[in-house]
Each structure stands twice: as structure tokens, then as C-alpha cells.
Amino acid sequence: MKLYDYELSGNCYKIRLFLSILNKSFETQTVDFYPGQEHKSPPMLALNPLGQLPIIEDEGKVLRDAQAILTYLAAKYDETGEWYPLQDPDRLGEVAQWLAFADGITGTASAARLHDGLFYDLDVEAARAGAHRLFRILDEHLWFAEQAGQSWICSGNHPTIADIACFPYVILSEEGGISRQDYPAIRRWCDRVKRIKGFIGMSGVFPTSAAA
Amino acid sequence: MLDLNCKDSVILNQWHPLSSLEEINKGVVHKTRLLDASISYGIDDEGTLSTWLSNDHLKAGQPYNAAAITDPLPVKHAHGYLWTCLGEPPETLFSFSEFYESDRRNVPTGVFGVHVSAGRAVENFLDMGHFPFVHTGILGEEPHTEVKEYDVEVSETRDEVVATQCQFYQPQAALASKEGAMVDYIYRVPHVNCALLYKSSPTDESRNDVIYLFLQPMGQEQIRAHTGMCVVDDMNSHEDIRYFQQTIFGQDKPILENQYPKRLPLDPRAETPIRADKTAIAFRRWLSRKGLTYGVIPVEA
């Protein structure tokens, strides 16, 4: 399996993190995302016409979109069946709901980070406000989950790919000027994610909360 | 005199980096911030560079025409970067002779926005103590956490802070390293917002690789960090070298952004000795003597 990868990309990190948790080996091909914009080059556009990362190639299959890739990897390689509960329609629906939510976090919190860190030209105030709106919803959701004795975004006793998909741009939010101070349930959930067996960090995400 | 928010003549009378020359698209207007002011710049096909205080006639993305700039700011083209000045420009910029050696690879490794003051970022760059904890497995590794005794001086002839005889154990000192090694470092701070480090090159022991950090203060607590390497390395690609450095810088970012206060306190008693080690103390004193107030917390009289 090959991952077209860029270290500072939170969406690529979703894939690296999940493959590490699954203990599945893979190769990476580094894409010169910044400042080279290689993801917009013709060979990369041939793989993903949207001009985005991540992309994987696995046994001849090319797949784009972090959430789609997580779904594929879980269905194909997670022997426990816990990360993507195919046999449980209720939880499967929840997973799909929160995977879509994760892409909303990309559209807001990640956008603010790209603006502040890599000088993307966009409305950063709107991006930050959008991220706070989503964080408020997630925080409340996680607070009620904790009250019900649950640790993860979807119901059940095991994390799912929804946790993996939501985590990166939440934990990187401060790089976009979005503080998590007002979201205590999100902060506790981040600590739980960091304790999942096989967890790895990325540049900007430390394995333990020491830096916070 | 220009009408600016920033009134600190120490910082105004400096050359400031705006962009790596390699990265400036020719023929269009670019816009950035420097010392709380909007600054535009451009370069044409002949290589004519200009910078000016942004105005509504020449917006970012529009065609750049050097002849249309009525109030140009001073420009300097040096060390691979475009520099400008919002006050009285100094006659010279610090030396960086390695940059001009013919067999060097000069790799701008990217410019990053960071929510911190320039002084804090320089200090983090000078501090070896964080390597094992922040750049684990690359620039440091437990239990090799000791920072050995080293020398610091302010060079009178060159007006710069220099730390020599620095040594640190590094698992992967550079992309070209094959194994862990004790690595020798020299640090230079030849400009209030610029620092360079020299470390023995893994491919040629007799020479030093240079890593630099040129900071553009967008505001007192926000910077553009221009990072780059000037290396003796004929094995690794430009992209690989850049990627290595971006990984390192990405690890520093949350550390920098969690500094409190974001401005650099110049009073030697303001912070514990662990955070303010020898080089940091010399650097803060040097800034104090210059009378810098922008982006710092000056010593109370």
C-alpha cells in the first residue's frame, strides 16, 4: 500500500495514525505540498482531480478522501471489526454522520490553520467562527456521552474511525488561532485518543499532552 | 518619515526579510505584513524588485509594473531573500559567506506563520535543551539530555551574539546522517530577528551545514518564519531536505505558540534560569542594550 503523503497535513495524518493503530505497514510518497503545490501538478491531478491529499494506492485501487480511505482500511484490514461496525446499522449510521462532521472540521479549523501557518488567502474569521460552532457541538456531544459512561464519539465501548477522522484538526486547532479552552469534554477526549494503543503523533501533535 | 503604527526606531531601522526570491512569482503583486503595516512587493522578468506600502491601485494578484510604483521602499536582494526597511536602512546586512560557496545547496525550506514574537522564536532556535523532548529520535533522544558547557560572546567587531563549542548527541543530525553522533554546533545571532546555526556536515566533516531562521515580524506577537538550509549534500533531493526541515519546524510550532508571555521578557530576573540559558541571557542583554521595545517586554527602569 502506498500513501501520497505530506507530513504537516492533518488529513494525511488520519491515515498514518489509523495504519499505525492497525499495525499495518505501508510506503509513503512525499508530495511537495508546500510551497511546491505538487498536489496540483498533472500527475497528481490524474490520481485525484480534486488536487488534494491524501490519496492511497492499494492492490491497484486508487482512493482519495481521508474519510473514504479510513472506511476502506477499516472494512478491509481491521480484523476486530470494531473500528467500522459493519454489522450494526445504528452505529454505522453514527460513524457516517461523524465522518461528514470531520470534513466540516477540515473546512473550518484546518482552513484557519492554513491561513495562519501557510498564508492561504481566505476569510479566517469566518473559518474560526465555523470551527467554534462545530467544536461547541462536539463538546456537548462528548459531555453527554461521558455522562452516559461512554468515551468515544459513537456509541459503544470501542473507538471508531470517526474518532480518528475528527481528532487531527481538533488537536491542531491552536495553529489556526482556535483555542480549546472552552471545550473541556473535547480536551478529555483528546487525551483518551492519545492513549489508544498504536497512537502516533505528527509534527505539531505530541504523543502525550506534555506540551499543552 | 512614513506614518506607521510601529514607533520603535530600533526595529524600524533594520532590513527585514519578506520572501525567498525563489518563491516570488514574477510579474504579479504580492502582499504581506511587516511591523503592523501592509507591504506589497513584486519582481519583473528583468529581475527588478520593488516594495511599497500597500495601496488600492496595485492590489495583490494584479500585474506588477515597476515603473508604476511611486513611493518605493528600500530593497535589498541578499542571501536568497528580498529584504526591505521601513526606517533608515543600515548600510550592510550581516555576512553569510557559505551561501555564496559554489558547491552549496541552498534550499529555502518554507515560510511559516507563527503566533509568537520574533525574540521567542530566535531563543527557541538557540536552545539545544529541547531537542530530546521536541525532536525526539531526530535531533535528540533520552537519556542524552545534557547540554555541555559552551562559550558565548558578543562579537565587538561584528555586533552579533555567537555561541561556540556547543555539543549535543543527535540520533539523526541531518538527512544525510547514517547513525547517531555527537554533533558540534555554532550559533550566530547577527541581526535582532535572524539566527544561523552551523553544524558539522555528515558528508564532509571539515565543513559546516548551515540552517537559518530569518524572521519577519508581522506584528509584535506574530511572525513569518523564513527557514532554510545551506548544505553540503549531493545525495538528497531538494524536496527531501525541505521535508526534513519542515518536519522539525512543525514540531517547534506548538512549543512556540504556547510560550507565555508571547513577547520576550528582557529582564534577566523575569524567567527561571532553565528557560533562560547562557545564550538566551546574552541575547536578551544584547537586545536590551540596543533599546529594542517591539515584541519584547523591556526591563523596567
Ligand SMILES: N[C@@H](CCC(=O)N[C@@H](CS)C(=O)NCC(=O)O)C(=O)O
Ligand atoms: N475531504 C478531503 C479533504 C482533503 C484536504 O483538504 N486535503 C488538503 C491537505 S490536508 C489538500 O490537499 N488541500 C489542497 C486543496 O484543497 O486544494 C479529505 O478528507 O481527504
Ligand SMILES: [Fe+2]
Ligand atoms: Fe526545535
